[in-house]
Amino acid sequence: MSALPSAVGRTLTQTGEDGSQSAGQSVAEEAFLPTCEEVPCAPNILRPEGEIKLEARSLNMYYGSFQALRNVSMAIPERRITALIGPSGCGKSSFLRCFNRMNDMIDGFRLEGDVLLEGNDIYRRDLDLAYLRKRVGMVFQAPNPFPMSIYDNIAYGPRLHGRPDRSELDQIVEQSLRQAALWDEVKDKLRQSALGLSGGQQQRLCIARVLAVQPEVLLMDEPASALDPTATFHIEELMLQLMEHYTIVIVTHNMxxxxxxxxxxxxFLMGELVEFGHTEQIFETPRDKRTDDYIRGRFG
Amino acid sequence: MRSTKPRRWGERLIEGAIKSTGIATIVFVLLIFVFLLKDSLPLFGHAKQTASLLGTRWLPTSEPEQFGLIPLLLGSLYVTLGAMVISVPLGVACAIFIAELAPQWLRELLKPLVELLAAVPSVVFGALGVLLLGPWFAKTLHLPVGQFAALGSLLLAFMAIPTIVSVSEDALHAVPRALRAGSLALGATHWQSITRVVLPTARSGLIAAGLLGLGRAIGETMTVLMVTGNAAVIPQGLKGFILPVRTMTATIAAEMGETAHNSTHYFALFFIGLLLFLITLVVNVVAEVVVHRMGREAK
Structure with a gap:
């Protein structure tokens, strides 16, 4: 483990770089992690201003003897879209799955460090896993609608978490499908099998299915990688609309x-969070050489 | 599609051999059917005996002979239905445990054990029933006899369970992991995911498992011959389960050795065989269709 630079050192670096770059203006307004004595973190990790929805502190994650994450600390702001990029196997998906504990069932999974949802540890013993996953929803890489009707797919979550009556359920289904920009396409065939939809429609159905349980966070694991450009466009439009109400974290291969x-x-690179900041800063003026190389397509 | 490349004769030979074994299987089944027909149809040349087929008495050695099939059909129905009532829930539950709940080491222990159950000869099950279970049940439950329909059902159930477990387990394994993950990620518990997503998705496969188990149970002979008492009476209501019955299979096994070749009795026994053949054929075809539908749904 390399020696951590002091808070002072990091502040100096920041000022030096921002002074010469116009794009970094907004970055200068925000402070880097102020509590680095308490929470050790790598340099070039921005702590976003505003409400922090999710936070990882000094995460080390293992699958058996393989270390998937190395001392990752990141604060994810509320009602923003946070993207996690990096080459295959860099740990970004593993990191994403920490936030709804989908790694738990993997054999040999072990986690050190803290994962916080609004400041509360989600790995504590008495945590209600179902409640956590209701608050932190997930959309998977490949659309995975259940082999049942479109209506029943959307109603699945609400039925798990309560006993909604018919009219409530109808309302939830319509509202969720509208939010996912799918209502107009499926409103006349709600009773038909969800497997009859196209790939892009299926993925929006899966998004609607998550929205139906009224989560606060949406974790999206490469949600468009199995889709064609038009469907991808739909999903991206949708994410920008959903940002108003949801905190979104998206893993993507696509820079x-x-x-x-x-x-x-x-x-992310080899289990390490190399750099975290405003998207434009990361893409226009990356601070770390490795980020720069990756963005410019020198590897990965 | 025909390959444009010239193929070597070795390849052709192997292909021909495989093809001929496949065709042979079909031919054998057809031949069995033909011989069953040949040895059972002459029965219909005797008007009186033919008329007695729908009767309620199976008295092949009385004068006049009576070949009422109703008691035998009902006997088979009782024993088989009883076996299904026991084996389907147990088998499916066992498959759920093996496929979804058991830790790796237990799964690897259970699977071969269940398969071992299929390797136990039916005469052993029969002996177990006659010597141990029958007398024990008769004593503890104060039954009039130690050989009765439900005892056959119980033993048949254990013979059908391996089939049901392995087919059900395949069906459960065919449910994509992504569906389980999707359900869990929506906040479902493991159990909710099993009951609300996995089982409905595997539905056709589970039905097929039950039907294949049924096919296994209905044709079983030795065990039922040994433990069900073999009284060709019409079972009455639920009480019929604790009284002796006689199944179609047991009738053939018990009487075939004592009939004169080409007698009406002989033809009647073959007719029972023909009926059994048709029943199992229908059950298996239905199971096959259901499995096929499952394959389409999975896609």
Whole structure:
């Protein structure tokens, strides 16, 4: 483990770089992690201003003897889109899955450090996992609608978490499908199997299915990688609309996608969070040489 | 599609051999059917005996002979239905445990054990029933006899369970992991995910498992011959389960050795065989269709 630079050192670095770059203007207005004595973190990790929805502190994650994450600390702002980029196997998906504890069922999974949702540890013993996952929803890489009707897919979550009556359920289904920009396409065939929809429609259905349980956070694991450009465009438009009400974290292979939709971007490499900051700063004036190389397509 | 490349004769030979074994299987089944027909149809040359087929008495050695099939059909129905009532819930539950809940080491222990159950000869099950279970049940439950329909059902259930477990388990494994993950990520518990997503998705496969188990149970002979008492009476209501019955299979096994070749009795036994053949054929075809539909749904 390399020696951590002091808070003073980091502040100096920041000032030096921002002084010469116009794009970094907004960065200068925000402070870097102020409590680095308490929470050790790597340099070039921005602590966003405003409400912090999710936070990871000094995460070390292992699958058996393989270390998937190395001392990752990141604060994710509320009602913003945060993109996680990096080459395959860099740990970005593993990191994403820490926030709804989807790694728990993997054999040999072990986690050190803290993961906080609004300041509360989500790995504590008495945590209600179902409640956590209701608050922190997830959209997967490949659309995974259940082999049941469109209506029942959307109603699945609400039925788990309560006993909504018919009219409530109808309302939730319509509202969720409208939010996911799918209502007009499926309103006449709600009773038909969800498997009859196209890939892009299925993915929006999966988004609607998550929205139906009224989560606060949306974790999206490469939600458009299995889709064609038109469907991808739909999903990205949708994310920008959803940002008003939801905190969104998206893992993506596609750097253009990250730059199009997100306000914050984190770059992962070999289990390490190399750099985290405003998306434009990361893409235009990366501080770390490795980020620069990756953005410019020198590897990955 | 025909390959444009010239193929070597070795390849052709192997292909021909495989093809001929496949065709042979079909031919054998057809031949069995033909011989069953040949040895059972002459029965219909005897008007009186034919008329007695729908009767309620199976008295092949009385004068006049009576070949009422109703008691035998009902006997088979009782024993088989009883076996299904026991084996389907147990088998499916066992498959759920193996596929969804058991830790790796237990799964690897249970699977071969269940398969081992299929390797136990039916005469052993029969002996177990006659010597141990039958007398024990008769004593503890104060039954009139130690050989009765439900005892056959119980033993048949254990013979059908391996089939049901392995087919069900395949069906459960065919449910994509992504669906489980999707359900869990929506805040479902493990159990909710199993009951609300995994089981409905595997539905067709589970039905097929039950049907294949049924096919296994209905054709079983030795065990039922040994433990069900073999009284060709019409079972009455639920009480029929604790009284002796006689199944179609047991009738053939018990009487075939004592009939004169080409007698009406002989033809009647073959007719029972023909019926059994048709019943199992229908059950298996239905199961096959259901499995096929499952494959389409999975896609």
């Amino acid at each position: 253009y996608q990250a730059s199009r939709v997100s306000q914050y971007t984190g770059f």
